[in-house]
Amino acid sequence: MTDEVPNRPRADPTFEHRRHGDRKHDSGREDREEWVWVLDYLPYGRETDNRPVYQKKPLIxxxxxxxxxxxxxxxxxxxxxxxxIKTHIGNRDEEYVERVKSRIPYDDLSHGAVLELPLVLEDYVKENEDRFIQFFSKAEPLSMRQNSLELLPGVGKKLMLDVLEESKKGPYEGFEDLKARVPALHNPEKLIVQRIIEEMKGGQKYYVFAAPPSRSMLNPEEGGSGSGSGNNGGRQGHRGSGGGGYGRRRE
Structure with missing residues (x-):
């Protein structure tokens, strides 16, 4: 008998916990990336590109x-x-990106991009603080035995219960309010960043913040490395509000 919570209400569609494999394709403008954060500039393309230098093209x-x-x-x-830098994709003379080449898995990031990613994500989470704090205020059960808060690195049962109990007194107003009311939760921003990176690496049972790897990245023989527009999984929200709405469970 399954331990999944039947007909579980969605406290916040921003962080809708779906099972990995239960794919729902979106269409339209909200499914596309228009803004990006630059992690690395590669003047001669990927390090694994063995072509002569004069044939190599810059990448971002x-x-x-x-x-x-x-x-x-x-x-x-x-x-x-x-x-x-945060920049727009194409159609703006002052921007740096002409177009998307492809979506790539975490393992294909350049060394510089891997080092920069946690720093960019910290700024990203702080920029979207009002949205990410809802994850703590409206934490949902994933099953009869596990709450979504326990997906964060280092958050066990006791700390999870402290966060839930305190949230009953009223929603958290921000990260500082959260830390003041739950002192044992020292740096919630960094915990979110760590979880996002774990999800980017793939192999997770649930995807809460980041899009799960596409089938084409997990199984290259199915074709290509994915689309830069990110047509992999339903997201509810709008551009710039953060990449949530992906909570999926691996079948």
């Missing part, structure tokens, strides 16, 4: 602002984007 490794997907981009000619 970036984080999508809409769905938190990792992307490989074609830069505008003769423009070098600063690392850590």
């Amino acid at each position: 490794h970036a984080l999508g602002d809409n769905k938190l997907i990792l992307m490989e981009l074609i830069p505008v000619e003769d423009k070098i984007p600063p690392v850590h």
